[in-house]
Amino acid sequence: MKILHGTIEIAGQMGIMCKEFKKRGHIASGYNTFHSYLGYEDHIINVSAYEIQSIAHHIMNFYDVFHFHYNSSLHVDRSDLETLIHKNKKVLMHHWGNDVRFHDIAKAKNPFVNTEDSPPNDMITFRLKLNAAYIEHAIVQDYEVYEYVSPYYKHVHVVPIAIDLDKFTPENAAVNNKKPLIVHAPTQPKFKGTNQIEEVIRQLKHNYDFDYMRIEKMNHHKAREFYQKADIIIDQILCGSYGLLAVEGMALGKPIVGYIREDLVNKFPPELPIANANPNTLYEKLQCLLENKDFRTELGLKGSQYAKEVHDKEVVASQLLGIYKQI
Amino acid sequence: MNNFSDRIYYVPNRFAQKQNETYVSFNITIFPDAYLKEMKLHIPLQNIPFGTIVVKQLSQGWSETDVIHQHHFPQPAQLLQQVEASAYPQEFILPITHLYQDWKRNKGEENHGIYILYPEQIHAAAMPYLVFYTSNT
Numbered sequence: 001m002k003i004l005h006g007t008i009e010i011a012g013q014m015g016i017m018c019k020e021f022k023k024r025g026h027i028a029s030g031y032n033t034f035h036s037y038l039g040y041e042d043h044i045i046n047v048s049a050y051e052i053q054s055i056a057h058h059i060m061n062f063y064d065v066f067h068f069h070y071n072s073s074l075h076v077d078r079s080d081l082e083t084l085i086h087k088n089k090k091v092l093m094h095h096w097g098n099d100v101r102f103h104d105i106a107k108a109k110n111p112f113v114n115t116e117d118s119p120p121n122d123m124i125t126f127r128l129k130l131n132a133a134y135i136e137h138a139i140v141q142d143y144e145v146y147e148y149v150s151p152y153y154k155h156v157h158v159v160p161i162a163i164d165l166d167k168f169t170p171e172n173a174a175v176n177n178k179k180p181l182i183v184h185a186p187t188q189p190k191f192k193g194t195n196q197i198e199e200v201i202r203q204l205k206h207n208y209d210f211d212y213m214r215i216e217k218m219n220h221h222k223a224r225e226f227y228q229k230a231d232i233i234i235d236q237i238l239c240g241s242y243g244l245l246a247v248e249g250m251a252l253g254k255p256i257v258g259y260i261r262e263d264l265v266n267k268f269p270p271e272l273p274i275a276n277a278n279p280n281t282l283y284e285k286l287q288c289l290l291e292n293k294d295f296r297t298e299l300g301l302k303g304s305q306y307a308k309e310v311h312d313k314e315v316v317a318s319q320l321l322g323i324y325k326q327i
Numbered sequence: 328m329n330n331f332s333d334r335i336y337y338v339p340n341r342f343a344q345k346q347n348e349t350y351v352s353f354n355i356t357i358f359p360d361a362y363l364k365e366m367k368l369h370i371p372l373q374n375i376p377f378g379t380i381v382v383k384q385l386s387q388g389w390s391e392t393d394v395i396h397q398h399h400f401p402q403p404a405q406l407l408q409q410v411e412a413s414a415y416p417q418e419f420i421l422p423i424t425h426l427y428q429d430w431k432r433n434k435g436e437e438n439h440g441i442y443i444l445y446p447e448q449i450h451a452a453a454m455p456y457l458v459f460y461t462s463n464t
Contacts, residue, residue, distance in 0.1 A: 025329035029336045045335065047357055055354075058338040062454055 001324060004063035005044075006031040007052055008070040010096045011244040012220065015043040016162045017067075020317040031059075033072070049076060056080055065090045065324050067139075071099045071127050081134040090327040093131050093153075094139040097239075098191070100124055100148040110261050112238040112278050114190050128152040137327055139320075143267040144241035157323050162316035163247050163307060170253030170304040171228055177211075180290055183230035185215035185223055185245050192236035193259075196279040203283060208290050230254050231296060232289050235274075237282055240264060242274060247311050250303030255296045257285055269310055273302035333364075337457040341440060343394035347449045350385065350394060350401065352440025353457045355430050362461040368421045370443060371453035375412045378446020382407045382421055385439035403442035412446065420458075 003021050005014040005028070014030035019042065021028035030044035031052050052059070056074040060066075066073075066089055074080040084091050101118040118124065128149060131138075138153040140146050141161050150156050182201065186192040194214070201212050213230075215223050227233060233249035233256050235242050240261030249256045250273065259278045260268070277285035289296050309315070340354040355366075370380065386404035393399040408421050423441075430438045445452050 019332050022331035022334060025331060027331065027336055041359070043332075043335070045337075045357065051354070051357070055338060055340050058340075058342055058454065062338045062456065 001026045001065055001321075002063045003028040003065045003067065003324070004031070004059060005029070005067045005069065006033075007049070007068070007072040007074065008032065008034040009044055010069055011161060012042075013094075013162055014069065015041070016164050016313050017317060017320065019043040019164070020162075020313045021321070024317070024321075026321075027063075029063075034070075060084055060087060060089070063089070065092075065327075067092050067094060067320075067324075069094045070096050071131070078130055081131070085134045090324060091135050092137045092139055092323070092327070093135050095145055095149050096141065097145050097241075098188075100128065100145065102148055105148060109263065110238075110240045112193070112259065113240060114193070114238050117188055117191050124148075137323065139323070142241045143264055144239070144261065157319075159319050159323070160311050160316060161244055161247050162313045163244075163251055163311045164313050165251055165308060167224070168248065168251035168307075170251070170300070177229065177231055180210040180231040180296075181229055182210060182212045182232045182234060182286070183215060183227060184212075184234040185218075185227070186236070189216075191239065193238035193279060197234055197237060197282065200279075200282045200286065204286055204290070208287070210290060224248065227252055227254070232257060232286070234258070234286075237278055246274060247307055250300075250307040251311070253300040253304040255289055255299035256303060257282070257289070269306070271302070271306075273299055273306050275299060333461050335362075335459040335461060337459070339440075339454065339456070341389070341391050342454055343389075343391050344451060345394070345398075345400060347445040347447055347452075348400075349443040349445070349452055349455065350389065350440065351443070351455050352385070352438055353430065354438070355427070355457070355459075358431070358459060360431070363424075363427065363459060364462050365422060365460040366424045366427045367458050367460065368423050368441060368455055369458055370419045370421065370455045372412050372415050372418050373453065375445065375449060375452065376416075377411070377413045378448070379409060379444075380412050380419060380446075381409045381444040383442045383444075384426075385442050388439060401439060401442075403444075407441070 009032040018028040018030045032044045032046050033049045098117045101115055102121050103115045106113045106115050132152040136154040138149050138156045139159050186194045215226055233254045235246035235258035237259045242258045246256045246258050257275045257277050260276050275285050337353050339351045341352040343350045383403035384405045385401045387401035389401040
């Protein structure tokens with residue numbers, strides 16, 4: 001198959017998947033128009049929206065499968081979608097959360113969620129209707145995002161975030177750290193609950209001796225070096241589901257703290273190894289982890305196993321290729 | 328199973344066909360130099376069981392609009408390779424790493440690209456594509 005991913009790189013996913021597809025003998029390319037300090041570049045082609053639009057007609061002729069991300073496509077006005085369908089190409093839209101998180105729906109189920117980074121509801125609706133006029137298949141990473149898009153698409157597939165485990169070696173930081181190190185790495189602090197997290201950190205500092213590091217505006221490759229040193233990683237405590245930081249932390253064998261919405265807990269594979277904490281329970285959860293090194297080690301071991309079984313790029317690629325064949 | 332993880336694929340930025348002739352160029356200015364091992368032009372030859380394929384460099388600037396609407400075709404120049412299609416049932420792969428620096432330096436229409444002449448009976452061939460073989464796997 002000739003597979004095209006584009007045009008917004010989220011959490012390194014396009015690059016990870018294109019690498020894996022190529023490893024299996026497919027022709028695969030990721031075109032990325034979203035350039036950030038995170039510096040994703042492996043197995044993707046970083047271009048401008050103008051550049052990709054200027055060669056879109058050749059891209060549309062060359063590739064068989066078009067896997068778009070975050071409400072993007074080759075043309076800014078989405079006019080390529082109709083062309084692709086007329087050319088009988090396979091087209092999917094992969095939604096990642098803030099591109100489709102309806103404010104009222106999210107808040108109805110989760111009093112903690114911050115939806116400031118999502119567009120207005122009417123814009124989300126407009127974009128979903130436009131996509132669904134041409135695209136039958138959508139992909140989401142979990143059931144928190146599923147409910148926003150399921151009314152619009154004929155088929156919605158839940159496919160976990162992928163991680164390249166070749167780049168992650170589980171490590172017990174306790175061997176090297178004199179004091180436990182807690183790491184939090186928010187790309188969107190308000191969405192992740194950084195203020196609430198750091199308020200709890202301040203309170204804990206009165207009674208416990210530990211280090212805290214907030215990682216921001218750092219190249220992803222460099223940030224991973226700091227994750228490796230952590231004893232505890234805090235993902236997010238507002239959203240209700242976990243993201244890439246949690247997955248990478250699990251792959252490194254670190255205990256992860258994050259908020260999983262109560263009604264979603266049994267939608268994940270059994271025994272999801274995340275210490276579930278919202279703003280009201282974060283203090284107790286961190287207290288427990290700081291006081292109990294064995295519990296941290298146990299959670300970390302479960303996390304690395306979970307990352308391998310659920311998030312390994314090989315597992316995720318097989319799922320995606322199965323979906324591509326279905327369309 | 329073939330492992331292509333050391334490859335990066337580029338589609339043309341200009342592509343035009345006139346009966347059995349193809350004109351194609353690639354904008355490679357965005358490719359990161361550090362990763363390059365080789366650059367190769369892949370010319371699909373399925374459904375072309377016999378005849379001669381001639382590949383030349385183009386020495387004049389051109390645009391898709393000129394070619395398609397005004398029939399202004401650039402002149403092919405230096406011969407790069409000439410092969411018999413029967414020897415390549417799937418595709419002919421032409422190493423052109425020696426053109427990399429020139430194509431990288433020259434942006435847009437100054438990078439004139441490649442001319443491909445197919446056997447006479449071919450009226451529309453599949454689009455050639457560029458592959459970078461990299462050190463990044």
